[in-house]
Amino acid sequence: MTAQPDSGPIGLRQVVALCGELSSLATTDCDLEQVVALVAERAGVWATVVDDSLAPLVKSPSPPGSVGTPAHRLTNVLESDTQTVAQLVAAASSMRRALSLPASGASAASLVVAPVLVGDDAVAYLVTAGHDVDETGEDARIMVTEHAAMVCAVVLGRRRIVALAAGRARRELFDGLVLVGDRTEADVDGWAQHLGIDPGGRHRVLVVALYPGTGKPAPAAIDMVEHMLATRCPAAIVVNRGSEVVALVPGDDDTELTRQLTALARLCREAVAVRFPDVRSIAGLGDAHPGAARISASYGEARRAVDIGRLMAGLSDVIVFAELGVHRLFAQVRNPRELGGYARDVLGELIDHDQKNGTEYCGTLAAYFGENGSLRRASALMHTHPNTVAYRVHRAEEITGLDLSSYSDRLAVQVALEIVNGLGGNP
Template sequence: MMAAGSTENVPAALRENSAVPRYKGDAREEARLLRKVVAMCGRLAALTSQDVDLAGVVGVLSEGVGAEVALLDRTLEVLAWAGGSDPAGVLGKLRDNAGPSGPYTVLAAAARNRRALTVPVLTGAEESIIVAPISVGTDVAGHLLVVGGRDHDLTEDTRLLVTEHAAVVCGVVLGRDLVVAAAAGRARQELFEGLLQPRDREDGEVDRWARHLGFDPNRPYHVLAVALVRDQPVSALAAVETLLARLAHGAIVAGRPGEVVGIVPVKAAGAAGTAEARALAATCASRIAERRIGVAAVGVGNPCHTASGIARSYAEASRALAATLRNGESGGVTAFADLGIHRLLLRVPDVGDLREFAEEVLGVLIEEEESTGMDYLATLSVYFHENASPRRAAQRLHVHPNTVSYRIRRIEEITCLSFDVHRDRLMAEVAVEILVGLGRV
C-alpha cells in the first residue's frame, strides 16, 4: 500500500490511503472504472432520499465492491451485514489481522483521523480489510468493515473511495433515524421517569405507562442501576445503555444523568430471580470492561411485580449502587438484598456522620491498631460475623482460637466496651459495619 498525507497518530501497522484513485492501463479502462465508481457513488447517494435502512446501504456497497461488509456500532455489535453468511466472521478477520494492539486501536485510529484505513492482511493474499468511520455530527457512531474484493476489477483506492462514500451515507441514515428517534425518545423518557417516581398508592395511570413501555405484569422484574466509576463522556453511557438493552431481552432501559437504569424481567421469583438479576449485572459490568467503555458499578433492586413497585425497586437499586461506589474505583455489583444493616446506613445523607459515630465507638481501637500493627478491626468483624465464636473466627483468620479470644479481651479493654452487654455489642457491630462500608476494614 502507498501512504498519502500525514500518518501522525496512526498505528504503524496501518497506512492512511488517499481518496484519489490511481489506475493502471489505457485511458479507456481508466474511463470505464471512473464511470463505474461514479455510478456506484451516485447509487449510494440516491439512497439518502429514499426510505432505506442501513442494511440496504450495506447491501449496495457489498455488491459494488464484491466483498463482505459489516456495519458495527460503537460497542462492536453488528447492526447490518451483506456478502457473507457469518457477520461475526468479518469482525473476526479484523481481530486476526489487527496485531497485538487489537481491533480497538484500529477503529480508534480510523475515528481519530476521520478517514478510511486499509489493514495489512497477514494471511490470504486475495483479501483486504478496509475500516471506515461513520460520523454523525461530531461523533463517530460506528464503523464499516469491508473484507475481500481484491479479485474484483476495482483498485484498492477506488474501494476506499466507495467505502468512505458509503460511510457518509450511513451517517446520513443514522442521523435521520436519530432525529426521528429523538422525538419518540423524549416521550418515552418522560414515561420512564414517571415510573421511577415514588407513589403512596396504586396508580392506574402508572400501569398504563408501564404497559406502553413493554412492562408485563405477569412477570417479576428487578431494577438495575449502572454507573461508570470515573467520569466518562456521554457517549460512554449511551454505549452502556445499548449493551444492557441487548443483554437483557425484554428489558425497559433508559439513560439518566450519570447512570443507566434497566427494568429487567427475570424467569424466576424470589431468591432465584435475584440471583438471575445479579448474574446479569455481573455480565454487564464484565462486558463494559472488555469493550473498554469504563469501569462499571451496578446496583440491583429487589423484585417488583407491579408497575407501582418499580419506584421502590429503583430506590433500592440506587442505594445498592451507592454502596458499590463507596468501595472506590474497583466497581462491581451489589444487590440490595445483600446489604443487611447497610440498608439503613445508606439512608444517612452525610457519610461524615457515620464516620464520626464509628470513631466515637472504635476510635481508640483504630489508633491502637495503627501503632501496634495488630489486626483488631478485622478480628472484630470476623468475630461478629461468626456469631461470637472464637473457633470459627480463628478458622477464617487462620490463627489459633486462643489468639482470637486474647484479641477480643484486648479490644474490650482498649474500648472500655463489654460484648456481654447488649448495648455495647450493638454499638460495636454497627461501628464495624460502617468501617467496612467505608473501606476501613
C-alpha cells in the same frame, strides 16, 4: 455473480463506481444490512458494523468454507484480540476518520475501521477485513470504508430521529408512572399499558447512573448504555433519563435473573470505563414487586442502591438492593466523614497497626466474623492455620482494648468493619 470476499483489491475506477452506488443507496429507505452487503460484494472484503462494546449490529455473511478467509480472521480478531480492536476503534473515534491496521502476517487480513458519525457522536463503527497487496489497495479500501460509514450514518441518523421521539414519550410515561404523586390505580395502570407493561405482572428496576468528572455526562455514554441494555435485554422497557438509564424488567426475584442483570450492568460499566474514562458509572438493582403501582418502589430501591454505591466506593460495582444489609442504614448518613469517624473510633488503633507493620488483623477479623466465628473456615479463607487466626483475633483485642466476647463490643467491631469495607479500606 456475487464476488467472494477473498477476490482481491479493487482499483480506483471501481472505487468511484462503488462510492456512487453507496451514495445512491443513501437516498433510498435502505438499512445497514444493504450497505454492508454492497461493500462486501463489490469491494471483495468482509464487513461488519459494531457498537462501542464491539458487539456486531450487522455483518456480511461468511462464504462457505470461510476458515482462513478474511471473514474468519476478522471474527477471530474481534473475539481474541478485543483490546487491539478497541484501541483502533477508540483512535478512529477520536480522530474522526478511518484508520487501518496492517496484516501481521502474509496470510492474515488487514482491518479498516471507520467511525459512523451522527452529529458529533460516533454511534457505531464500520469494520472491513481483506487483503491489501500494496498501499494503493489499502488507500482504496480506506476510501470505500469511510464512504460506506457515511451512508451508515444516514441510516442510523434516521433511526435516531425516530428513537428520540419514542424516547421522549417513554420518559414522560415513566416519570408519570413512578414520580408523580396523587395517582389513582387506574392512572398507573394506564401509563403502564402505554409503556407496554403488564399492570398485573411483577417487575424490577435496574438503574445505571453516570457521573462525569466535570459537567454533565456525555450523551454518547448515555446512548451507549441505553443501546446495550435494549439489545441485550429485549424483554425490558429501557428509558433514557439524561443522567441515568432505567430498565423495567419483568420477572420475579429469582437468582438467575439477578445474576443475568448484574452481569449486564457490569458489562455496561466496563464499556463506559473503556470509552469514557472520565465518567464513573454506578448500577443499582431494585427488588421485584407485583403490580404497576409498585414499580415506583423498585425504582426507589434501585436509586437508593446507586446512592449507596456513590457514597461507599468500596462496595460491589453493581449494587443489589436486596443484598445491601446494614449498608442501607449507612446511606442515611450523608457525610462519609461521620462513618469514617465512627470506624476509627472503634478500630483506629488496629488500622494504624496494620498499615505501620504490614499485619492483617482487620482482614482476619473480617474473615472471622464473616464465617460466623469459625476459626477453621476463616483459616481456610485466609489460607492459614486456625491457630494463627485465633492468635490474631486475640492480638486485635489487646491492641484495641475490646472484648469480642461482649455483645456490644462485637457488634461495634462488625459495624466498623462494614464501614471500612464500604469506604474502600480508608476511613
